[in-house]
Amino acid sequence: MPTGARGRTPSTISINVKLMEKYRFKQKSRAVEFLGEKFIALNAFIAIIAVLLIFIFIFKESIPIFTSSDVQKEASLHKMMIKQVYYEGRDAKWSWQPNSDVPKYSLLPLFIGTLKAAIIAMLVAIPLGVGAAIYSSEFSSKHIREIIKPAIELFAGIPSVVLGFFALMILATPLQKILGSTFRLNAINAGIALGFAVIPIIFSIAEDALTSVPRSLREAALALGASQWQVSLTMVLPAALPGIVAGIVLGFGRAIGETMIVLMASGNAAIISGSLTDSVRTFSATIAAELAEVVYGSTHYNVLFFIGTLLFIFTFAINLCGEFVLVKLKTRLQGEY
Amino acid sequence: MKTTAEKEITEVTTDSISYRFKVKSSGLVPRSLALLAVIIIIAILAVIMFNIFLDGIGIISWGFLTQPPQQGMEAGGIFPAIFGTVALVILMTVAVLPIGVLSAIYLHEYTSPNSKITRLIKIAINNLAGVPSIVFGLFGLGFFIGFIGTGIDSVFLEGNRPVWGQPAIIWAALTLSLLTLPVVIISTEEALRTIPPELKDASYALGATKLQTIRRIIIPQAMPGILTGAILSISRGAGEVAPIMFTGAAYYLPYLPIKLNDQFMELGYHIYVMATQSPDVEKTKPILFGTVLVLLVLTFLLNFTAIFIRSKMRRRQISA
Numbered sequence: 069m070p071t072g073a074r075g076r077t078p079s080t081i082s083i084n085v086k087l088m089e090k091y092r093f094k095q096k097s098r099a100v101e102f103l104g105e106k107f108i109a110l111n112a113f114i115a116i117i118a119v120l121l122i123f124i125f126i127f128k129e130s131i132p133i134f135t136s137s138d139v140q141k142e143a144s145l146h147k148m149m150i151k152q153v154y155y156e157g158r159d160a161k162w163s164w165q166p167n168s169d170v171p172k173y174s175l176l177p178l179f180i181g182t183l184k185a186a187i188i189a190m191l192v193a194i195p196l197g198v199g200a201a202i203y204s205s206e207f208s209s210k211h212i213r214e215i216i217k218p219a220i221e222l223f224a225g226i227p228s229v230v231l232g233f234f235a236l237m238i239l240a241t242p243l244q245k246i247l248g249s250t251f252r253l254n255a256i257n258a259g260i261a262l263g264f265a266v267i268p269i270i271f272s273i274a275e276d277a278l279t280s281v282p283r284s285l286r287e288a289a290l291a292l293g294a295s296q297w298q299v300s301l302t303m304v305l306p307a308a309l310p311g312i313v314a315g316i317v318l319g320f321g322r323a324i325g326e327t328m329i330v331l332m333a334s335g336n337a338a339i340i341s342g343s344l345t346d347s348v349r350t351f352s353a354t355i356a357a358e359l360a361e362v363v364y365g366s367t368h369y370n371v372l373f374f375i376g377t378l379l380f381i382f383t384f385a386i387n388l389c390g391e392f393v394l395v396k397l398k399t400r401l402q403g404e405y
Numbered sequence: 406m407k408t409t410a411e412k413e414i415t416e417v418t419t420d421s422i423s424y425r426f427k428v429k430s431s432g433l434v435p436r437s438l439a440l441l442a443v444i445i446i447i448a449i450l451a452v453i454m455f456n457i458f459l460d461g462i463g464i465i466s467w468g469f470l471t472q473p474p475q476q477g478m479e480a481g482g483i484f485p486a487i488f489g490t491v492a493l494v495i496l497m498t499v500a501v502l503p504i505g506v507l508s509a510i511y512l513h514e515y516t517s518p519n520s521k522i523t524r525l526i527k528i529a530i531n532n533l534a535g536v537p538s539i540v541f542g543l544f545g546l547g548f549f550i551g552f553i554g555t556g557i558d559s560v561f562l563e564g565n566r567p568v569w570g571q572p573a574i575i576w577a578a579l580t581l582s583l584l585t586l587p588v589v590i591i592s593t594e595e596a597l598r599t600i601p602p603e604l605k606d607a608s609y610a611l612g613a614t615k616l617q618t619i620r621r622i623i624i625p626q627a628m629p630g631i632l633t634g635a636i637l638s639i640s641r642g643a644g645e646v647a648p649i650m651f652t653g654a655a656y657y658l659p660y661l662p663i664k665l666n667d668q669f670m671e672l673g674y675h676i677y678v679m680a681t682q683s684p685d686v687e688k689t690k691p692i693l694f695g696t697v698l699v700l701l702v703l704t705f706l707l708n709f710t711a712i713f714i715r716s717k718m719r720r721r722q723i724s725a
Contacts (some may be wrong), residue, residue, distance in 0.1 A: 104616040105515060111507035115529040115590070118583050122536060125547040199442025207436050208443075216443055218712050223450050225708040226701070227644025228538075229673040230457070233680050233697055238456050264453075267446060297432030318535070325537025327647040328673075332681055352539045352647075359543070359651055376543040380536060387535035391528065 188259025197270030232332030277311020461698030505589025545580030596630020
């Protein structure tokens with residue numbers, strides 16, 4: 069057995085006076101122990117307190133939407149969801165124009181924009197993330213895996229503002245030529261860059277799920293005459309499927325909440341259309357672009373915090389579901405029914 | 406009692422039709438599709454790095470890194486943005502590191518992994534990691550500036566000008582520290598798991614109390630993991646823009662942030678404003694690409710270091 073390197077493995081402790089001096093512990097009072105534990109516990113509760121405070125302080129600023137009749141004249145829940153007639157004699161429509169003479173706070177254009185960008189991101193990220201995870205855990209040698217995993221970690225380390233910059237300055241022009249679109253910055257451009265941010269999330273969760281499928285399962289299939297890839301596709305993949313789906317769901321949560329990429333690369337026009345080559349404005353980018361200019365405590369300010377509350381609740385729910393599936397899967401694969 | 410494997414084997418044998426494997430196909434198609442995904446991802450990474458490197462390297466010089474911007478960002482360097490970023494992440498690390506490390510120690514040393522409180526804290530950590538960064542920005546504005554800062558001002562201030570109830574580097578740093586808290590907790594926890602329990606037993610056998618064991622045995626042994634957590638959180642914090650855009654970052658300042666309530670310039674925010682609001686993109690383009698290159702190199706170096714330390718730590722775990 070390896071010894072000597074650190075020499076502190078219990079079975080090889082030799083009597084060493086210096087070492088004993090170093091580890092001679094002074095007697096301490098019970099009070100210190102008690103207070104120490106309480107102090108450490110207090111730190112652990114900061115995470116819980118932070119989540120609660122985030123919800124309280126964001127929701128607090130959007131309360132006037134539910135209570136103040138002045139605010140409700142411009143932005144009530146009803147007005148944010150349903151078609152409105154803004155000018156007499158014109159058709160009712162959904163519109164996000166908070167700075168016009170008649171402020172319009174319909175959330176539908178933003179919702180559609182967010183969904184468009186996120187769906188394109190998922191179309192990019194799911195095949196690449198899941199495919200790479202399958203390759204890494206099923207088909208690659210150990211050496212190749214030690215290249216793939218750090219490469220994807222580096223990918224994950226690219227700041228989102230750099231991905232947004234890449235889409236805005238480098239990707240947009242050639243992409244516009246390929247698509248032949250009128251808008252240089254559009255849903256596809258933002259969605260592709262957003263997909264780059266989601267790939268590492270899907271990869272790492274899917275890879276984790278695939279590698280935690282027990283060896284015995286693979287061996288059973290191999291013994292029945294399956295080839296390596298047949299084992300992967302017919303045994304391992306179905307067993308790890310809930311984990312892969314959880315990865316996709318958590319990736320979708322990230323795509324909905326990601327800000328800088330869509331802010332820089334989407335064109336930020338709140339248009340309702342079915343076309344993916346139109347500019348889009350997402351929830352997150354709306355907050356980022358407009359909060360700096362709003363008057364503190366105005367209706368617009370309340371609405372932006374309300375959008376923040378929606379984002380918080382949505383990602384909270386998605387995370388809870390994702391974690392639930394992952395924990396269940398882990399215990400099942402470890403054989404603890 | 407049957408194990409999972411035995412159950413699965415029973416299922417497989419009784420359900421042999423669905424598991425009758427054809428012998429002929431070589432599996433080339435699934436294997437090449439999966440490989441293609443890997444190749445595309447690495448190609449994307451290479452294209453991003455190559456383009457930014459190619460257009461950014463030309464302007465990088467000692468002067469670019471040490472001079473303030475001149476002529477409305479069309480000349481000069483980015484020193485104040487580098488200084489602001491470094492100051493920001495130092496403040497953030499000072500705030501997040503003790504909280505994160507102690508949280509991980511509490512979870513690993515004081516509670517059982519299946520207790521209700523552990524699960525509650527874990528849920529909170531996972532959710533904190535999933536909250537969109539722009540929501541952290543809203544929270545920083547509403548809580549740190551609007552509640553804490555304004556609160557301090559209303560108690561201590563006579564004049565009308567806010568001192569603490571305004572965007573400032575301390576509020577931006579505290580907002581970022583909440584955002585990076587899960588990173589520190591998760592890496593520290595991973596390190597705590599690699600410590601052999603015999604070490605703790607030996608410490609207790611020598612008469613040490615729990616607190617003494619934590620201070621003299623556990624924290625020193627977990628140092629690589631704590632370091633990894635610190636580096637990863639710095640890398641994350643240095644690249645985040647959305648949480649700081651309302652809590653303290655400024656596009657141009659003639660002074661450096663030396664007080665806690667100063668505003669500051671920051672690399673990521675600098676990139677965002679230059680790329681989207683510059684009146685003449687062509688003129689500022691070299692400086693813009695140079696700034697992106699500096700930020701990218703900074704985060705890559707930090708991530709490389711973290712990956713390296715962690716792989717050494719994992720090797721130690723295997724040999725132990």
